Amino acid sequence: MIEFFVQPFIDFEFMRRALAGCLALALGATPVGVFLLLRRMSLMGDAMSHAILPGAALGYLAFGLSLGAMTVGGIVAGLVVVLAAGVVTRASVLKEDASIATFYLLSLAAGVMIVSLRGNNLDLLHVLFGSVLGLDDHSLLLIAAIASLTVPALAVLLRPLTLECFDPAFLRGVSRLSPVAHYGFLILVVFNLVAGFHALGTLMAVGIMILPAAAARIWTRSLGALLACAVGIAFASAVAGLLLSFHADVPAGPAIVLMCGLAYLVSLLLAPGGLLAGRLPVRKHLES
Template identity: 75%
Template structure:
């Protein structure tokens, strides 16, 4: 009974295997990027960037329909433009970067929804906003896997400057010429992984697979390698569990995955050593070794 409930959906249905492959790729590629977003205190920026890709994806959709290439290129261009524009506004005015990102986020999502509505139907709009992880084809899986592979390679190359920038960006700027490479390279990785997640989970929830596992892992461990590993594991388990919930209860897969991840985060918030209850239970005398 348990085997038929947990394994049979993936062995008998190809769309479930494709969705599983997409979730695995996102967990290995997007979630480590989410850990660095969390440590850099840029979680809300990730959410803003997720919505920033909507106008570009919508323009690609308006011109070519549900074309993977057009929507991907449009989303990447829109995301990079918003990131650079927000940085420019922050450096040339009295507004902070979070304020400029919030402004561009609101403009982006309104523009994107309007563009899709000009031509599309409600079903098309839902596809753009909430994704279609159960409808991933070979091209979509290849794109998601390629971006995940590129992200892992880039994080391996930029690991040390990214760690330094997380904890002391001023020190990194003073001692290394790699600071701008790490900063802007990381922004590019964020945009790429949001576009990757957009095809599976939509623009409204793509950032969820990046931030929620990272936030849950942060409550359990302090060392960065362990945090990345635990966040990836949480994303993997949440992806599989969300797909099974979607299959057996006949509910949308994308929201199911994010809700399961959210439940893991809430449980961690309550029970983990860094959470609300765990921190009280783990209190020790000041001089205890």
């Protein structure tokens, strides 16, 4: 049993690299996903994960599978979409989610078209679904650096972010930090989506953000416990997904996201706030 769970990480360096990358994503991206969930922006996170595709694709078109070029391109594209959606929201009758959805659809189509112009199907799959088992030193350092930036940034923005999640109008009325918290948080979302892009691809990056956060939300209402629980679920799901990929010979990225989804379904059924909470028999103790 120990060999089944431990031996792959002992024997193979690519498994250890994948494990380290997933740990960094769990520490950085998943807490961002918690705030996306609390702000009712989960689908917006999915849209923004596609928004980075054309920038990463342009970096790929110019320099091939270059980590630096694709990272810079993805960050720039994500920030452009976020800022453009904000401008459209303030200058038109469209809501923010509609604006981002519009730009994300255009970005997704443009990104796929750009990759298809030069690359082959294998390159397109790499961009869309990532290659967590192929992480090199530079990719690991990038993911770890973004996680190292995200954790203290969230600690600094914790109070205004928490207020904005539950009463944004109150925050705007009592503090000048509302735009700082709002746009600072969106920048963190873009950076962590770029980190997830290198490991899980644009289609899967948001999975390790949102699914563990949704699973943890069913178990607890305390923000601190919610963050800790979400990180634990994300890392445990990543370990389970890597083992499933290794032993069953299936793609690692989808396996990790499926394990996150399984954790959500189990939580949905068994957690105190889950579907079966009121239907399980309660054992009554005898009173003396």
